[in-house]
Ligand SMILES: Nc1ncnc2c1ncn2[C@@H]1O[C@H](COP(=O)(O)OP(=O)(O)OP(=O)(O)O)[C@@H](O)[C@H]1O
Protein backbone atom coordinates (compact mmCIF):
# COMPACT_ATOMS: atom_id res chain seq x y z
CA UNK A 1 0.00 0.00 0.00
CA UNK A 2 1.36 3.38 -0.92
CA UNK A 3 2.05 5.96 1.74
CA UNK A 4 0.69 8.72 -0.48
CA UNK A 5 -2.24 10.54 1.06
CA UNK A 6 -1.80 8.69 4.32
CA UNK A 7 -1.70 10.90 7.34
CA UNK A 8 0.35 10.17 10.43
CA UNK A 9 0.12 12.27 13.57
CA UNK A 10 3.11 12.15 15.85
CA UNK A 11 2.62 13.02 19.51
CA UNK A 12 5.78 13.43 21.58
CA UNK A 13 6.94 16.09 23.98
CA UNK A 14 10.51 15.38 22.97
CA UNK A 15 10.89 17.66 19.96
CA UNK A 16 13.99 15.90 18.62
CA UNK A 17 12.31 12.49 18.48
CA UNK A 18 9.21 13.96 16.89
CA UNK A 19 11.44 15.64 14.32
CA UNK A 20 13.28 12.39 13.46
CA UNK A 21 9.96 10.59 13.04
CA UNK A 22 8.56 13.32 10.88
CA UNK A 23 11.61 13.28 8.59
CA UNK A 24 11.57 9.52 8.18
CA UNK A 25 7.85 9.34 7.56
CA UNK A 26 7.71 12.27 5.13
CA UNK A 27 10.52 10.73 3.13
CA UNK A 28 8.26 7.71 2.64
CA UNK A 29 5.46 9.93 1.39
CA UNK A 30 3.34 10.25 4.52
CA UNK A 31 1.66 13.46 5.40
CA UNK A 32 2.91 14.13 8.93
CA UNK A 33 1.77 16.50 11.67
CA UNK A 34 3.57 16.90 14.99
CA UNK A 35 2.02 17.63 18.38
CA UNK A 36 3.86 18.19 21.63
CA UNK A 37 1.02 16.93 23.80
CA UNK A 38 -1.97 14.62 23.64
CA UNK A 39 -4.20 17.57 24.46
CA UNK A 40 -2.93 19.49 21.43
CA UNK A 41 -3.65 16.54 19.17
CA UNK A 42 -7.17 16.06 20.51
CA UNK A 43 -7.82 19.78 20.12
CA UNK A 44 -6.87 19.57 16.46
CA UNK A 45 -9.09 16.55 15.95
CA UNK A 46 -12.08 17.99 17.73
CA UNK A 47 -11.64 21.48 16.36
CA UNK A 48 -11.87 20.45 12.74
CA UNK A 49 -14.52 18.06 11.62
CA UNK A 50 -12.97 15.55 9.26
CA UNK A 51 -9.46 16.05 10.61
CA UNK A 52 -8.45 12.52 11.29
CA UNK A 53 -5.14 10.76 10.75
CA UNK A 54 -4.75 7.21 9.45
CA UNK A 55 -2.31 6.37 12.21
CA UNK A 56 -1.22 7.99 15.45
CA UNK A 57 2.27 7.49 16.89
CA UNK A 58 2.37 8.56 20.48
CA UNK A 59 4.82 8.60 23.35
CA UNK A 60 3.56 7.15 26.64
CA UNK A 61 4.96 9.51 29.24
CA UNK A 62 4.21 13.10 28.54
CA UNK A 63 3.31 16.13 30.60
CA UNK A 64 -0.43 16.16 31.13
CA UNK A 65 -2.30 13.42 29.39
CA UNK A 66 -0.37 10.18 28.94
CA UNK A 67 -0.22 8.11 25.76
CA UNK A 68 -2.55 5.55 27.30
CA UNK A 69 -5.09 8.19 28.20
CA UNK A 70 -4.85 9.43 24.63
CA UNK A 71 -5.60 5.94 23.29
CA UNK A 72 -8.62 5.71 25.57
CA UNK A 73 -9.87 9.14 24.55
CA UNK A 74 -9.39 8.42 20.85
CA UNK A 75 -11.04 5.06 20.98
CA UNK A 76 -14.17 6.42 22.55
CA UNK A 77 -15.06 7.96 19.22
CA UNK A 78 -12.69 6.33 16.76
CA UNK A 79 -12.40 2.77 17.89
CA UNK A 80 -10.72 1.77 14.65
CA UNK A 81 -7.96 4.38 14.66
CA UNK A 82 -4.61 2.59 15.03
CA UNK A 83 -2.38 4.11 17.68
CA UNK A 84 1.23 3.02 17.96
CA UNK A 85 2.61 3.60 21.42
CA UNK A 86 6.28 4.47 21.88
CA UNK A 87 7.90 3.70 25.15
CA UNK A 88 11.33 4.29 26.53
CA UNK A 89 10.65 1.65 29.11
CA UNK A 90 10.92 -1.58 27.23
CA UNK A 91 9.39 -3.64 29.95
CA UNK A 92 6.60 -6.10 29.75
CA UNK A 93 4.28 -4.04 31.90
CA UNK A 94 4.04 -1.10 29.57
CA UNK A 95 3.65 -3.45 26.63
CA UNK A 96 0.83 -5.26 28.35
CA UNK A 97 -0.71 -1.96 29.31
CA UNK A 98 -0.47 -0.75 25.74
CA UNK A 99 -2.50 -3.70 24.55
CA UNK A 100 -4.95 -3.44 27.36
CA UNK A 101 -5.62 0.09 26.30
CA UNK A 102 -6.16 -1.09 22.76
CA UNK A 103 -3.00 0.27 21.21
CA UNK A 104 -2.25 -1.16 17.83
CA UNK A 105 1.40 -1.87 18.56
CA UNK A 106 4.16 -0.59 20.69
CA UNK A 107 7.69 0.46 19.88
CA UNK A 108 10.53 0.51 22.34
CA UNK A 109 12.83 3.51 22.24
CA UNK A 110 15.41 3.72 20.90
CA UNK A 111 13.83 2.09 17.92
CA UNK A 112 14.94 1.16 14.52
CA UNK A 113 13.48 3.53 11.91
CA UNK A 114 12.72 0.67 9.53
CA UNK A 115 10.82 -1.15 12.22
CA UNK A 116 8.82 2.00 12.89
CA UNK A 117 8.04 2.41 9.18
CA UNK A 118 6.94 -1.19 8.86
CA UNK A 119 4.60 -0.79 11.78
CA UNK A 120 3.09 2.40 10.41
CA UNK A 121 2.59 0.78 7.06
CA UNK A 122 0.91 -2.20 8.66
CA UNK A 123 -1.31 0.04 10.68
CA UNK A 124 -2.43 1.89 7.55
CA UNK A 125 -3.09 -1.37 5.81
CA UNK A 126 -5.08 -2.68 8.70
CA UNK A 127 -7.24 0.37 9.04
CA UNK A 128 -8.18 -0.12 5.41
CA UNK A 129 -8.66 -3.86 5.36
CA UNK A 130 -10.80 -4.30 8.39
CA UNK A 131 -12.29 -1.93 10.82
CA UNK A 132 -13.56 -1.87 14.29
CA UNK A 133 -17.17 -1.13 13.79
CA UNK A 134 -19.10 1.35 15.85
CA UNK A 135 -18.02 -0.08 19.17
CA UNK A 136 -18.61 2.83 21.47
CA UNK A 137 -19.01 6.40 20.43
CA UNK A 138 -19.57 6.59 16.67
CA UNK A 139 -23.10 7.27 15.60
CA UNK A 140 -24.64 3.94 14.72
CA UNK A 141 -26.51 3.66 11.47
CA UNK A 142 -30.22 3.35 11.91
CA UNK A 143 -31.73 0.00 11.18
CA UNK A 144 -35.21 0.45 9.80
CA UNK A 145 -38.05 -1.96 9.24
CA UNK A 146 -41.70 -2.36 10.06
CA UNK A 147 -42.36 -5.54 8.12
CA UNK A 148 -42.97 -8.78 10.00
CA UNK A 149 -39.66 -10.08 8.69
CA UNK A 150 -37.71 -7.18 10.25
CA UNK A 151 -39.75 -7.20 13.43
CA UNK A 152 -38.63 -10.77 13.85
CA UNK A 153 -34.99 -9.69 13.52
CA UNK A 154 -35.51 -6.96 16.12
CA UNK A 155 -37.19 -9.44 18.42
CA UNK A 156 -34.22 -11.79 18.30
CA UNK A 157 -31.78 -8.93 18.92
CA UNK A 158 -33.85 -7.96 21.93
CA UNK A 159 -34.02 -11.50 23.23
CA UNK A 160 -30.26 -11.80 22.87
CA UNK A 161 -29.55 -8.64 24.80
CA UNK A 162 -28.61 -10.35 28.04
CA UNK A 163 -26.74 -13.16 26.35
CA UNK A 164 -23.15 -13.63 25.31
CA UNK A 165 -23.69 -16.60 23.06
CA UNK A 166 -22.14 -16.81 19.63
CA UNK A 167 -24.36 -15.65 16.83
CA UNK A 168 -24.36 -16.43 13.14
CA UNK A 169 -25.97 -13.83 10.91
CA UNK A 170 -27.07 -15.11 7.56
CA UNK A 171 -28.55 -13.36 4.62
CA UNK A 172 -27.94 -12.20 1.09
CA UNK A 173 -25.48 -9.46 0.33
CA UNK A 174 -26.67 -6.00 1.29
CA UNK A 175 -29.39 -7.15 3.67
CA UNK A 176 -27.85 -5.47 6.71
CA UNK A 177 -25.83 -8.22 8.37
CA UNK A 178 -23.22 -5.79 9.59
CA UNK A 179 -25.91 -3.52 10.93
CA UNK A 180 -27.40 -6.43 12.84
CA UNK A 181 -23.99 -7.36 14.24
CA UNK A 182 -23.55 -3.81 15.48
CA UNK A 183 -27.00 -3.77 17.01
CA UNK A 184 -26.39 -7.04 18.84
CA UNK A 185 -23.13 -5.74 20.25
CA UNK A 186 -24.60 -2.41 21.29
CA UNK A 187 -27.39 -4.17 23.12
CA UNK A 188 -25.23 -6.79 24.78
CA UNK A 189 -23.60 -7.04 28.19
CA UNK A 190 -20.37 -6.25 26.33
CA UNK A 191 -21.65 -2.99 24.89
CA UNK A 192 -18.94 -0.96 26.58
CA UNK A 193 -16.20 -3.21 25.25
CA UNK A 194 -14.86 -2.95 21.74
CA UNK A 195 -16.22 -4.83 18.80
CA UNK A 196 -13.35 -5.78 16.56
CA UNK A 197 -14.27 -6.63 13.00
CA UNK A 198 -12.37 -8.66 10.49
CA UNK A 199 -13.49 -9.36 6.98
CA UNK A 200 -12.20 -12.78 6.08
CA UNK A 201 -12.72 -12.22 2.38
CA UNK A 202 -10.87 -8.88 2.29
CA UNK A 203 -7.60 -10.06 3.78
CA UNK A 204 -5.15 -12.20 1.81
CA UNK A 205 -5.14 -15.77 3.12
CA UNK A 206 -1.47 -15.63 4.03
CA UNK A 207 -2.02 -12.60 6.26
CA UNK A 208 -5.20 -13.80 7.83
CA UNK A 209 -3.67 -16.07 10.42
CA UNK A 210 -1.48 -13.38 11.89
CA UNK A 211 -4.34 -10.89 11.66
CA UNK A 212 -6.52 -13.16 13.74
CA UNK A 213 -4.02 -14.58 16.18
CA UNK A 214 -1.12 -12.14 16.04
CA UNK A 215 2.53 -12.96 15.69
CA UNK A 216 5.78 -12.61 17.55
CA UNK A 217 8.70 -10.59 16.34
CA UNK A 218 10.62 -12.65 13.79
CA UNK A 219 7.84 -15.19 13.29
CA UNK A 220 8.28 -14.77 9.55
CA UNK A 221 10.12 -12.52 7.14
CA UNK A 222 8.83 -9.03 7.64
CA UNK A 223 7.60 -9.65 11.18
CA UNK A 224 9.65 -6.84 12.65
CA UNK A 225 7.67 -6.50 15.80
CA UNK A 226 5.13 -8.31 17.83
CA UNK A 227 1.65 -7.98 16.46
CA UNK A 228 -1.48 -8.40 18.50
CA UNK A 229 -4.16 -10.18 16.58
CA UNK A 230 -7.85 -9.45 16.44
CA UNK A 231 -8.71 -12.13 18.98
CA UNK A 232 -6.48 -10.51 21.54
CA UNK A 233 -7.75 -7.05 20.68
CA UNK A 234 -11.28 -8.27 21.20
CA UNK A 235 -10.53 -9.80 24.60
CA UNK A 236 -13.43 -9.12 26.93
CA UNK A 237 -15.45 -7.84 24.02
CA UNK A 238 -16.83 -9.00 20.72
CA UNK A 239 -15.20 -10.19 17.53
CA UNK A 240 -17.13 -9.79 14.30
CA UNK A 241 -16.00 -12.39 11.78
CA UNK A 242 -17.45 -11.16 8.54
CA UNK A 243 -17.71 -13.37 5.43
CA UNK A 244 -16.89 -16.42 7.51
CA UNK A 245 -17.67 -18.71 4.58
CA UNK A 246 -14.40 -17.61 2.98
CA UNK A 247 -12.20 -18.80 5.78
CA UNK A 248 -9.44 -21.16 4.58
CA UNK A 249 -9.56 -24.71 5.92
CA UNK A 250 -6.43 -24.51 8.07
CA UNK A 251 -7.66 -21.46 9.86
CA UNK A 252 -11.06 -23.00 10.44
CA UNK A 253 -9.32 -25.61 12.55
CA UNK A 254 -7.47 -22.97 14.57
CA UNK A 255 -10.62 -20.93 14.95
CA UNK A 256 -12.51 -23.93 16.24
CA UNK A 257 -9.86 -24.52 18.89
CA UNK A 258 -9.96 -20.95 20.08
CA UNK A 259 -13.73 -21.04 20.27
CA UNK A 260 -13.78 -24.22 22.29
CA UNK A 261 -10.77 -23.59 24.51
CA UNK A 262 -10.47 -19.82 24.67
CA UNK A 263 -6.72 -19.95 24.18
CA UNK A 264 -4.19 -20.00 21.39
CA UNK A 265 -0.62 -19.18 20.43
CA UNK A 266 0.44 -16.20 18.39
CA UNK A 267 2.16 -17.15 15.16
CA UNK A 268 5.73 -18.00 16.17
CA UNK A 269 4.76 -17.71 19.82
CA UNK A 270 5.31 -20.10 22.70
CA UNK A 271 3.26 -18.43 25.31
CA UNK A 272 -0.37 -19.35 25.39
CA UNK A 273 -2.77 -16.44 25.09
CA UNK A 274 -6.09 -16.67 26.89
CA UNK A 275 -9.02 -14.69 25.66
CA UNK A 276 -12.65 -14.22 26.46
CA UNK A 277 -14.30 -13.29 23.19
CA UNK A 278 -17.85 -13.36 22.00
CA UNK A 279 -18.01 -14.15 18.32
CA UNK A 280 -20.58 -12.80 15.92
CA UNK A 281 -20.09 -14.27 12.47
CA UNK A 282 -21.79 -13.38 9.22
CA UNK A 283 -22.06 -14.94 5.81
CA UNK A 284 -24.03 -14.67 2.63
CA UNK A 285 -23.05 -18.16 1.62
CA UNK A 286 -24.93 -21.36 2.15
CA UNK A 287 -22.81 -22.90 4.88
CA UNK A 288 -24.74 -26.16 4.81
CA UNK A 289 -23.69 -26.77 1.25
CA UNK A 290 -20.13 -25.68 2.03
CA UNK A 291 -20.20 -28.26 4.82
CA UNK A 292 -21.61 -30.86 2.45
CA UNK A 293 -18.86 -30.21 -0.08
CA UNK A 294 -16.20 -30.32 2.62
CA UNK A 295 -15.22 -26.66 2.25
CA UNK A 296 -16.42 -25.73 5.72
CA UNK A 297 -15.95 -27.70 8.92
CA UNK A 298 -19.14 -29.12 10.28
CA UNK A 299 -18.06 -28.76 13.92
CA UNK A 300 -17.10 -25.12 13.37
CA UNK A 301 -20.44 -24.48 11.73
CA UNK A 302 -22.24 -25.79 14.79
CA UNK A 303 -20.07 -23.78 17.15
CA UNK A 304 -20.84 -20.57 15.33
CA UNK A 305 -24.45 -21.37 14.67
CA UNK A 306 -25.57 -21.40 18.31
CA UNK A 307 -28.03 -18.65 17.51
CA UNK A 308 -28.86 -17.95 13.88
CA UNK A 309 -30.35 -14.73 12.66
CA UNK A 310 -31.61 -14.49 9.14
CA UNK A 311 -31.63 -11.04 7.60
CA UNK A 312 -34.54 -10.94 5.16
CA UNK A 313 -34.04 -9.94 1.55
CA UNK A 314 -35.60 -6.68 0.49
CA UNK A 315 -38.08 -8.53 -1.71
CA UNK A 316 -39.28 -10.38 1.39
CA UNK A 317 -40.14 -7.05 2.94
CA UNK A 318 -41.32 -4.84 0.13
CA UNK A 319 -43.58 -2.90 2.46
CA UNK A 320 -40.47 -1.35 4.04
CA UNK A 321 -39.28 0.15 0.75
CA UNK A 322 -40.97 3.59 0.94
CA UNK A 323 -39.67 4.10 4.47
CA UNK A 324 -36.14 3.13 3.48
CA UNK A 325 -36.25 5.34 0.39
CA UNK A 326 -37.32 8.35 2.45
CA UNK A 327 -34.63 7.62 4.99
CA UNK A 328 -31.91 7.46 2.34
CA UNK A 329 -33.26 10.57 0.59
CA UNK A 330 -32.93 12.48 3.84
CA UNK A 331 -29.55 11.05 4.63
CA UNK A 332 -28.12 11.87 1.21
CA UNK A 333 -29.57 15.36 1.20
CA UNK A 334 -28.05 16.01 4.61
CA UNK A 335 -24.70 14.65 3.49
CA UNK A 336 -24.51 16.40 0.19
CA UNK A 337 -26.23 19.52 1.39
CA UNK A 338 -28.59 19.37 -1.56
CA UNK A 339 -32.35 19.74 -1.61
CA UNK A 340 -34.49 17.01 -0.15
CA UNK A 341 -36.12 15.10 -2.98
CA UNK A 342 -39.26 13.04 -2.92
CA UNK A 343 -40.64 10.18 -4.97
CA UNK A 344 -43.88 10.14 -6.92
CA UNK A 345 -46.36 7.42 -5.97
CA UNK A 346 -45.62 5.66 -9.23
CA UNK A 347 -41.93 5.52 -8.42
CA UNK A 348 -42.69 3.83 -5.10
CA UNK A 349 -44.85 1.33 -6.96
CA UNK A 350 -42.09 0.46 -9.40
CA UNK A 351 -39.60 0.21 -6.60
CA UNK A 352 -41.85 -2.10 -4.65
CA UNK A 353 -42.30 -4.34 -7.66
CA UNK A 354 -38.58 -4.59 -8.39
CA UNK A 355 -36.63 -7.56 -7.00
CA UNK A 356 -33.56 -5.78 -5.58
CA UNK A 357 -30.90 -8.47 -6.03
CA UNK A 358 -28.47 -6.19 -4.16
CA UNK A 359 -31.01 -5.58 -1.40
CA UNK A 360 -30.81 -2.50 0.83
CA UNK A 361 -27.35 -1.59 -0.41
CA UNK A 362 -28.65 -1.46 -3.98
CA UNK A 363 -31.61 0.62 -2.86
CA UNK A 364 -29.31 3.00 -1.02
CA UNK A 365 -27.13 3.41 -4.11
CA UNK A 366 -30.09 3.98 -6.38
CA UNK A 367 -31.44 6.66 -4.04
CA UNK A 368 -28.05 8.36 -3.87
CA UNK A 369 -27.80 8.44 -7.64
CA UNK A 370 -31.32 9.79 -7.92
CA UNK A 371 -30.59 12.53 -5.41
CA UNK A 372 -27.75 13.74 -7.55
CA UNK A 373 -29.08 13.05 -11.02
CA UNK A 374 -32.85 13.45 -11.01
CA UNK A 375 -33.58 16.84 -12.57
CA UNK A 376 -36.58 17.90 -10.49
CA UNK A 377 -37.51 17.83 -6.84
CA UNK A 378 -39.96 14.99 -7.35
CA UNK A 379 -38.36 11.85 -8.73
CA UNK A 380 -40.29 10.40 -11.69
CA UNK A 381 -40.33 6.89 -13.19
CA UNK A 382 -38.24 8.08 -16.14
CA UNK A 383 -35.41 8.93 -13.72
CA UNK A 384 -35.15 5.32 -12.56
CA UNK A 385 -32.44 2.96 -13.79
CA UNK A 386 -33.46 0.92 -16.84
CA UNK A 387 -33.39 -2.47 -15.13
CA UNK A 388 -36.13 -1.33 -12.77
CA UNK A 389 -38.41 -0.30 -15.59
CA UNK A 390 -38.23 -3.59 -17.42
CA UNK A 391 -41.32 -5.73 -17.46
CA UNK A 392 -43.19 -5.62 -14.26
CA UNK A 393 -41.52 -8.36 -12.29
CA UNK A 394 -44.56 -8.94 -10.11
CA UNK A 395 -46.64 -10.91 -12.59
CA UNK A 396 -43.74 -13.18 -13.57
CA UNK A 397 -42.86 -13.77 -10.05
CA UNK A 398 -45.97 -15.13 -8.44
CA UNK A 399 -44.10 -18.08 -7.00
CA UNK A 400 -41.67 -15.94 -5.07
CA UNK A 401 -44.55 -13.69 -3.98
CA UNK A 402 -46.32 -16.79 -2.74
CA UNK A 403 -43.20 -17.98 -0.97
CA UNK A 404 -42.80 -14.55 0.63
CA UNK A 405 -46.36 -14.62 1.89
CA UNK A 406 -45.85 -18.11 3.24
CA UNK A 407 -42.70 -17.10 5.12
CA UNK A 408 -44.41 -14.03 6.48
CA UNK A 409 -47.24 -16.12 7.84
CA UNK A 410 -44.92 -18.69 9.34
CA UNK A 411 -42.98 -15.93 11.04
CA UNK A 412 -46.12 -14.56 12.58
CA UNK A 413 -46.69 -17.96 14.14
CA UNK A 414 -49.21 -19.43 11.74
CA UNK A 415 -49.30 -23.17 11.10
CA UNK A 416 -51.38 -25.49 8.87
CA UNK A 417 -50.48 -23.41 5.83
CA UNK A 418 -51.81 -26.02 3.41
CA UNK A 419 -55.27 -25.55 4.86
CA UNK A 420 -55.30 -21.76 4.75
CA UNK A 421 -53.11 -20.91 1.79
CA UNK A 422 -53.77 -24.11 -0.14
CA UNK A 423 -57.49 -23.39 -0.04
CA UNK A 424 -56.92 -19.91 -1.40
CA UNK A 425 -54.63 -21.21 -4.11
CA UNK A 426 -57.28 -23.69 -5.26
CA UNK A 427 -59.99 -21.10 -5.02
CA UNK A 428 -58.05 -18.74 -7.28
CA UNK A 429 -57.51 -21.46 -9.90
CA UNK A 430 -61.11 -22.66 -9.80
CA UNK A 431 -62.47 -19.12 -10.14
CA UNK A 432 -60.18 -18.46 -13.10
CA UNK A 433 -61.23 -21.70 -14.81
CA UNK A 434 -64.92 -21.04 -14.20
CA UNK A 435 -64.58 -17.52 -15.52
CA UNK A 436 -62.82 -18.82 -18.59
CA UNK A 437 -65.51 -21.46 -19.23
CA UNK A 438 -68.25 -18.93 -18.45
CA UNK A 439 -69.50 -21.04 -15.58
CA UNK A 440 -69.51 -24.33 -17.51
CA UNK A 441 -68.44 -26.83 -14.82
CA UNK A 442 -67.53 -29.76 -17.06
CA UNK A 443 -65.30 -27.50 -19.13
CA UNK A 444 -63.79 -25.85 -16.06
CA UNK A 445 -62.94 -29.27 -14.64
CA UNK A 446 -61.17 -30.14 -17.89
CA UNK A 447 -59.26 -26.87 -17.82
CA UNK A 448 -58.12 -27.67 -14.31
CA UNK A 449 -57.24 -31.26 -15.15
CA UNK A 450 -59.80 -32.66 -12.74
CA UNK A 451 -62.79 -34.91 -13.18
CA UNK A 452 -66.25 -33.35 -12.91
CA UNK A 453 -66.86 -34.99 -9.51
CA UNK A 454 -63.65 -33.65 -8.03
CA UNK A 455 -64.61 -30.13 -9.03
CA UNK A 456 -68.06 -30.52 -7.50
CA UNK A 457 -66.58 -31.79 -4.25
CA UNK A 458 -64.03 -28.94 -4.15
CA UNK A 459 -66.71 -26.36 -4.84
CA UNK A 460 -68.63 -27.65 -1.84
CA UNK A 461 -65.56 -27.84 0.41
CA UNK A 462 -64.46 -24.35 -0.47
CA UNK A 463 -67.98 -22.97 -0.19
CA UNK A 464 -67.84 -21.81 -3.80
CA UNK A 465 -71.16 -23.29 -4.82
N1 LIG B 1 -32.75 -2.26 7.86
C1 LIG B 1 -31.95 -1.32 7.37
N2 LIG B 1 -32.22 -0.01 7.58
C2 LIG B 1 -31.42 0.95 7.10
N3 LIG B 1 -30.31 0.71 6.37
C3 LIG B 1 -29.98 -0.55 6.11
C4 LIG B 1 -30.78 -1.65 6.59
N4 LIG B 1 -30.22 -2.79 6.19
C5 LIG B 1 -29.12 -2.46 5.50
N5 LIG B 1 -28.96 -1.12 5.45
C6 LIG B 1 -27.88 -0.39 4.76
O1 LIG B 1 -27.54 -1.12 3.61
C7 LIG B 1 -26.13 -1.19 3.45
C8 LIG B 1 -25.67 -2.63 3.46
O2 LIG B 1 -25.81 -3.16 4.76
P1 LIG B 1 -24.72 -4.15 5.38
O3 LIG B 1 -23.35 -3.72 5.01
O4 LIG B 1 -25.02 -4.32 6.82
O5 LIG B 1 -25.10 -5.47 4.56
P2 LIG B 1 -24.45 -6.92 4.58
O6 LIG B 1 -25.56 -7.88 4.76
O7 LIG B 1 -23.34 -6.94 5.57
O8 LIG B 1 -23.89 -7.05 3.10
P3 LIG B 1 -22.64 -7.91 2.53
O9 LIG B 1 -23.02 -9.35 2.60
O10 LIG B 1 -22.52 -7.45 1.11
O11 LIG B 1 -21.48 -7.55 3.38
C9 LIG B 1 -25.53 -0.37 4.57
O12 LIG B 1 -25.27 0.93 4.10
C10 LIG B 1 -26.62 -0.36 5.60
O13 LIG B 1 -26.54 0.79 6.40
Ligand SMILES: [Mg+2]
Pocket residue numbers: 177178242
Ligand atom coordinates in the same frame (compact mmCIF):
# COMPACT_ATOMS: atom_id res chain seq x y z
MG1 LIG C 1 -21.27 -7.20 5.32
